[in-house]
Amino acid sequence: LLNSITLIFSIISTVPSCVFLFINGIMLFTLRSKPVFRETCRFILLYNLLLADTVQLAQSQVQFLLSVCRVKLVYSLCIILSMLANLTTGISPLTLVLMPLERYVAVCYPLRHASVITVRNTVAAVIAVWAVSSLNNLTRVLMFLKFPFEKMEVYDLCSNIALVLGVLTAEYDRAYTCVVFVSAGVAVTSSYVGVIVAARSASTDKALARKARHTLLLHLVQLGLSLSSTINNPLVVALSKVLTRMAFLWIQNIFYVTFIIFPRCMTSLIYGLRDQTIRPVLLYHLSCRVKVRISP
Template sequence: MSFIDQTQTNTTVEIQYLELLGIVLISTVTTLLCCVFLFINGTMLFTLRSKPVFRETSRYILLYNLLFADTVQLAYSQAMFLLSACRVTLLYPVCAAITAFNILSHITSPLTLVVMCMERYVAVCYPLRHAAIVTIRNTGLTICVIWSFSSLNAVSQLSLMLNVRFKNLQMKDFCGKESVFLDPRSNLYDKASTYSLFALAGVTVTFSYFGIIVAARSASTDKASAKKALKTLLLHLLQLGLTMSSTVHSTLLKAVYSHLDRVLAVRIQILIYICLIILPKCLSSLIYGLRDQTIRPVLMLTLSCRCRRFSIISVVPADTKNRT
């Protein structure tokens, strides 16, 4: 019996060791990938504040707002992933506040895309009035309205999340929407607000796209400008789809865990997390930056200078150590 017990103990220890090794490996890979994207997003944010042409142009100001919201979501997603991987649970009020903060930035992204689409529509369809309508002051007021509306929505959801009597403040599950949406009204409100917002964004992009197509057929419209605006709207539609992809993350996970074994489900979960959460928060804005003829040279110069500075910093201590 002692030999059998010892064998079972060794098997259990080996399984736990493999699980721990897998957690460390997955956490390291996702964190490195996330750090690379955060570095790119940070460089992009710095680029958009480095030149007067970016600080004084409405569409670049809106792009900065969009990129800032995506960067906050990326950092939040990775932090929550590491907490769940390390099996760390939070207090319900703390998790509710963090979730509400994520909702704040999550709502800001599609609203900013809506405004960016309308700005391109005005630029092509009403070129003579564009300078009077799309001003720095109006852009700043629009961004304030976006964040105010997002804050109001986040506070409303936070009040619904905290309007529940918790038997125990310490959470038994990991922090996430599903863990704090204990009141059915919270889940209903979240779905209604999210789907309504993305429906509004989709209608706006479609309306702007077809409006520019109609305007492009007129003789008074600049054909090159209209063609470029159509490509930009298609990019905004892609950005909206990438932003929307994160909303189906939980649904896909439920389907995966209900039809597959645990080991395979965990591997697919990591793949879904990278494809639907990490990549969209960087690729959309990066593609926009590389495509723009004004941003691209400044962005590439900033990236090369930062990488060169990082390599110098990493080499200098080694040289100093060798000399001593």
């Protein structure tokens, strides 16, 4: 009976994950299919955000299936999966620091937007985002090397919190997470306030300001969803100690869909269906029936 329930839970989580991985893959292909996407700064940032979300969704699904199937992995493989998870997890909020600033400059400084927000500067900012996230990973690797691995036990759940490396690592992770999400929150909130103030000016494009305001609100929602995913692992581990196996599987599956799958799929749904430039091309690739022309 338990094996049947495990199989059902695995299917319940795998099917939506595969669906959204397919949609995200089509979205990534769409964002590289035309010059208008490859040469527009906001689409470059969107591609970076979507790429990180897609990799994280795929990696999370693999770890979830390993956990549900009670597969025990060697620590070296667990560490690699943990590093990949930390790398992609850090990319999303850091990119959400850049995207509101780009919209703020577009609305508040439209004459300087083309000279400040260039493709070259945007690519440099994306490289900086990956460098910061990689530096965080490097710091955690140094902490790994200082820990006496012979004292560690084998965990069925191969995840960040399953690799218990002591108080120092836990405090570092909390501090890094707080700094990143506070920075992203300040960037989104400040940009939103700036756009509202600029919208009252007679010289501001009202339609652009209104659209930017709605976009910044979506950024704030995305940031909240990304932050919610950080509480998944601590809740799962805490509940695993007090719940029965069957109850734990139910809760684990619900938390996984709510905190991991849902936040990772929001990017493609929000931008793919909302953006007037992306939507016709995305629908064409998804449906393969109606060819939509779009100027490059």
